[in-house]
Amino acid sequence: MKIFRHLALTLTAFCAMVAGGSFVFAVALTFVVSAFRDVEISAWNIVASQVGPWFLLFIGVYAIHNVLPIAVAHGRTRREFLVAASAFSVVLALVMTAVEWLGFLVEGGIYSLMGWGADERATQFAYLLMYLVWFTVGMLCAAAFDRFGGGGIFVLPVALALVVATRVQVPGSGNLPFVTSLPYLLGAGWYVALAVSFGVALAGTWAIAREMPIRVRA
Amino acid sequence: MRVEVQGLTVRYGDVTAIDDMSFSLSGNKIYGLLGRNGSGKTSLMSALAGYRRPSGSVQLDGVPVFENAAAMRQVCLVRHSADAADKGDKVSYVLEYGAAWRDTWDNDYALELVDLFKIGLKTKVGELSLGQRSALGVVIGLASRSPLTMLDESHLGMDTPTRYAFYDTLLNDFMAHPRTIIISTHLIEELSSLLEEVVIIDGGRLVLQEEADVLRSRGTEVTGNASDVDEFTVGMTVLGEKSLGRTKAAMVYGALDDEQLVRARQLGLELGPIALQDLFVHLTEPVGGKR
Numbered sequence: 001m002k003i004f005r006h007l008a009l010t011l012t013a014f015c016a017m018v019a020g021g022s023f024v025f026a027v028a029l030t031f032v033v034s035a036f037r038d039v040e041i042s043a044w045n046i047v048a049s050q051v052g053p054w055f056l057l058f059i060g061v062y063a064i065h066n067v068l069p070i071a072v073a074h075g076r077t078r079r080e081f082l083v084a085a086s087a088f089s090v091v092l093a094l095v096m097t098a099v100e101w102l103g104f105l106v107e108g109g110i111y112s113l114m115g116w117g118a119d120e121r122a123t124q125f126a127y128l129l130m131y132l133v134w135f136t137v138g139m140l141c142a143a144a145f146d147r148f149g150g151g152g153i154f155v156l157p158v159a160l161a162l163v164v165a166t167r168v169q170v171p172g173s174g175n176l177p178f179v180t181s182l183p184y185l186l187g188a189g190w191y192v193a194l195a196v197s198f199g200v201a202l203a204g205t206w207a208i209a210r211e212m213p214i215r216v217r218a
Numbered sequence: 219m220r221v222e223v224q225g226l227t228v229r230y231g232d233v234t235a236i237d238d239m240s241f242s243l244s245g246n247k248i249y250g251l252l253g254r255n256g257s258g259k260t261s262l263m264s265a266l267a268g269y270r271r272p273s274g275s276v277q278l279d280g281v282p283v284f285e286n287a288a289a290m291r292q293v294c295l296v297r298h299s300a301d302a303a304d305k306g307d308k309v310s311y312v313l314e315y316g317a318a319w320r321d322t323w324d325n326d327y328a329l330e331l332v333d334l335f336k337i338g339l340k341t342k343v344g345e346l347s348l349g350q351r352s353a354l355g356v357v358i359g360l361a362s363r364s365p366l367t368m369l370d371e372s373h374l375g376m377d378t379p380t381r382y383a384f385y386d387t388l389l390n391d392f393m394a395h396p397r398t399i400i401i402s403t404h405l406i407e408e409l410s411s412l413l414e415e416v417v418i419i420d421g422g423r424l425v426l427q428e429e430a431d432v433l434r435s436r437g438t439e440v441t442g443n444a445s446d447v448d449e450f451t452v453g454m455t456v457l458g459e460k461s462l463g464r465t466k467a468a469m470v471y472g473a474l475d476d477e478q479l480v481r482a483r484q485l486g487l488e489l490g491p492i493a494l495q496d497l498f499v500h501l502t503e504p505v506g507g508k509r
Contacts, residue, residue, distance in 0.1 A: 006318045066304050072269065073302035074319040075291045075364065211285070213270035216260065216297060 003071055003084035007063070011088070012095050015059060019099045022047045026103075027110060039116035044107040048100040048127060053134040053163070056096065060138020063088075064205070065146055069214045082206055085139065089202070093132040100127050129194040130166040136201035137162050143208040146215070158204070162197040219245045219292060219365040219398045221266065225274035228261045228422075235261035237422040238274070243400075243415070248392055250413035250430070251402040254502050258422040259402040260297060263368045266400075267295035278366060291321060294364035296355040298371045305344035309337055309354060313361075320362055327391075328361035334383060348375030356384055360391050368400045373408075381405070385412060406495040416494070420502045430494065437492030437500075438474055441467040446485040450478075457492070457500045469496050 026043040033039060063085050071081045101124055111118050137159045145152030221243040228236040235258045243249060253259045265272045268283045268290050276283050283289040296302065303312040309332065316323045332339060335353035337346065346354065352374045359369050373381050389412055392399060403409050416433055418425040426433070437457065440447055444466035455471040469492050474482070482489055 002319055006315075069301050070304065070315055071319065072290075073295070073358075074315060074362075075293055076319055077268075077285045077287050077290055079285060080287060211271050214264070214301060217301065 001084075003076060003081055004087050007067070007084060007088040008091055011059060011063070012092055015055070015092060015096060016099055018055065019047075019052070019096065019103070022051065023103045023106070027107065030110075030116075034114065034116065039111070039114070040119065042104070042107060042111075042118040042121060044100075044103045045119065045121050048103065049122070049130075049167070052096065052100065052127075053130055053166070056092070056131050056135040057138035057141075057163075059092070060089075060135040060140075061142040062138075064139045064142035064209060068209065068212075069217075072214050078210055078212065082209060086202055086206075089132060089135050089139075092135060093128050096131045097124055097128040100124075125191060126166075126194075129191065129198065133166045133194060133197045133201060134163055136198055136205065139205045140201045140208070143205050143212060147208050147212045155204070155208075159201075162201050165197050166194055220279050221245065221366065221398065222277045222280075223262075223266070223275070224277075226262070226265055226276060227273040228258070228265055228270065229273070235422055236265065239419070239422070239424050241417065241424055241427050243398065243417075245398040246396050247398065247414040248388075248412050249398070249400045250406070250409060250416045251400050251419070252406060252416060252498050252502075253402070253419040257420050257502070259419065260370055261422075262419065263295050263297070263370050263400065263402065266366070267293045267368060269295065269301075292365045293368070294320075294359055294362035294366070295368040296359040296370065296372060298352065298355070298374050300343065300351055300355050300358075302358045303343045303351075303354065306342060308340055308342055309346075310339040312343060312354065312358070313339075316358060316361060320364075322363040324361050324363050327363075328357055331357040331360060331387065334387065335380060349377060349380060350375075352376050353380060353384070356387070360387065363395055364397070366398045366400070368402075370402045371404070372401070373403060373405055381408065385409065388412065406498055407493055410494040413494075418498060418501055425501050433497060434491050434494060436473060437469060437471050437497050439467055439469050439490045439492050440482065440487050441465065441490065442485060442487035446487060450482060450485055450487060455500075457496050469493075471497070471500055 023044060026047050030039055030043045068078065068081050072078065104121065108118070141152065141155060141159050144155035223242065224240050226236050226239045227234065239262070251259050251262070264270050265276050266283065268285065271284050278289045278292060281289050283293065302315065313325065313328050313332070316328065317325045335350070335357065337350050337354055337357070343351065343354065352372055353376060356369065356372050359367050359372065373384065376384065385408070388399070401409060401413075410430065413430045415428070416430050417427045440450060442465070444461060444464050447466040447468050451468050451470055457469040457471050459469070460467045474489070479489070
């Protein structure tokens with residue numbers, strides 16, 4: 001519980017602050033762009049669907065690469081840390097989805113006032129699953145590289161498959177190559193696939209990090 | 219805290235850092251873990267702290283340490299790489315980690331030590347000098363008040379006044395809060411007065427485990443007229459010699475018997491204790507293929 005509380009208080013607050021700063025930047029940039037051309041897309045959607053996942057992947061890497069060794073150095077087991085980090089992944093994804101929703105709400109008000117147009121965006125559940133999977137994949141990659149060194153590269157194809165799956169139903173984040181119609185064919189089953197992706201990434205992280213040695217840092 | 223190691227082996231690929239090592243420490247003492255570079259000190263301490271799964275058995279008070287929450291709570295290992303701190307974190311944040319995650323953490327003492335070692339609370343760990351980072355490691359180790367506290371080369375980069383402050387602090391804290399402290403160091407003579415028991419390892423194997431005073435009694439420094447010293451030391455294992463004019467001092471290994479003590483008196487030789495460091499060098503230096 002102590003680890004979870006620490007992660008939730010520090011990293012969630014940090015992520016929310018970064019998201020808030022990004023929102024202000026996106027709105028300011030939109031006003032600048034509006035001086036030169038019509039605004040037709042949501043700037044916040046670009047942040048939420050493209051920058052956000054990468055940021056959460058980085059936070060996942062940070063959690064395993066930086067915080068896990070500190071936890072062990074302070075007498076905590078890897079199991080305790082992984083339990084806390086697993087619960088934290090859900091909390092962080094929920095908070096970031098709430099921030100994303102709030103951002104769209106405020107941006108919508110600004111766009112209405114200014115008479116600007118915005119493009120389509122995904123459901124909240126799609127954003128939630130995307131954030132969840134990207135954070136967990138970040139932990140998976142960090143665990144693989146920390147434990148196996150260069151051998152961690154073999155986890156990258158799996159990681160890529162897991163994260164690509166999250167983006168196909170989020171407008172503005174890119175489409176699947178060759179199989180663009182797959183998400184529509186799967187329908188609601190796509191959400192199940194994303195939940196499975198989260199489970200696979202989390203299980204992989206546990207399997208690799210559960211007995212990972214804490215190496216001497218360079 | 220009792221430490222029991224049975225058949226411990228640590229390998230990194232083809233390199234064997236610890237080779238089938240067994241020993242036990244009764245606890246509540248300051249132990250010196252001595253060994254040359256690459257002898258396996260850090261690997262041994264890492265296994266004791268549950269930093270890596272041991273091949274063999276590592277038990278603290280009779281229970282395995284690796285991934286055992288109750289046992290790991292009792293251990294604090296501070297390696298020279300400062301595992302308990304992230305380079306991007308401020309020192310104050312590093313102390314917050316200790317306060318948040320360690321039940322036994324003494325934050326007032328941590329702040330006192332940070333002040334003693336003149337470490338800025340708002341300074342980032344990555345901006346500290348090597349000596350300050352080492353001092354921060356000492357702060358983390360001592361303020362953890364862990365029943366098993368291990369300090370691996372904690373003096374690295376410290377200047378002499380800081381090292382002396384570290385030794386005084388360590389001794390005072392040990393007197394106030396007796397526990398098992400293991401220190402690995404190369405500065406054997408500086409620390410030797412603090413050490414109650416010494417564990418010497420070399421090439422991943424245990425060379426010797428002995429009370430420090432008993433170990434010191436294994437050698438004698440013989441001082442006197444050069445020709446008398448030479449005559450007296452014939453047939454003995456001489457670890458080293460120093461000469462000044464006609465006076466000579468020879469360090470001999472092994473206890474002297476009564477006959478030798480009488481002979482030394484007859485020759486007017488002075489007998490004194492040998493430096494722990496010289497014994498260490500002898501015990502870990504291959505001479506003629508033998509130790």
